[in-house]
Amino acid sequence: MEGSNEEEGKKSEVSVIETWLRKHRSLYVGATRHPFIRSIRDGTVDLSSFKRWLEQDYIFVRAFVPFVAGVLLKAWKESFESTDIDVILSGVASLNDEIAWFKKEASKWGVSLINIVPQKANQEYCRFLERLMSSDVEYTVAITAFWAIESVYQDSFAHCLEDDSKTPEELKETCQRWGNDGFRQYCRALQSIAERQLEKAPDDVREKAEAAFLDVLEHEVEFWNMSHGDT
């Protein structure tokens, strides 16, 4: 019986996020199985591409900190679940380690992190984050984008650590950073917060969140594209 689930107030079996992942499968795969990631996984990665990614990602991560702080602020104002704060705060804490890691990793590769020029794709991605920090963007939309941003990295780098991968030894630590089990669980925690918010959101907010999810995927593809160095 069509619509009976809703009439009885039951949740449909397929979650909102699962529905989106099915609907936008090719874009999701494009963001998580990008040629740059595939090249790490098959060991053919060009080290100048890797270094370019490292420099640009450091800039991105610095801009990501205030974004996550903004999500924290929205959670505090709009959510009645205090555990949301704990999950988001753990994200802030891991960014602190991450920034230290970037500095260490850059020196290992002889890359300088001062005076890096952000490429166009990076600038656009950072501008997108800034727009999401505006107080008129709902917590549901921001937490959905946050989940998507973290999950693309988790899914991409975990792929480079699968049993049959040929990831070069010197890149494994990078892949571990986002591909490890703790990060996977953190992404799942973000996903369940986003899902809970989406289930109770009005249609227009859910549509805005879906648009933000797609924007994240597109920005991630463009971000990986920068590693080619031809933009």
Ligand SMILES: Cc1ncc(CNC=O)c(N)n1
């Ligand atoms: C472009 C991009 N997207 C997602 C992440 C993962 N989040 C924090 O580290 C990242 N570092 N860079």
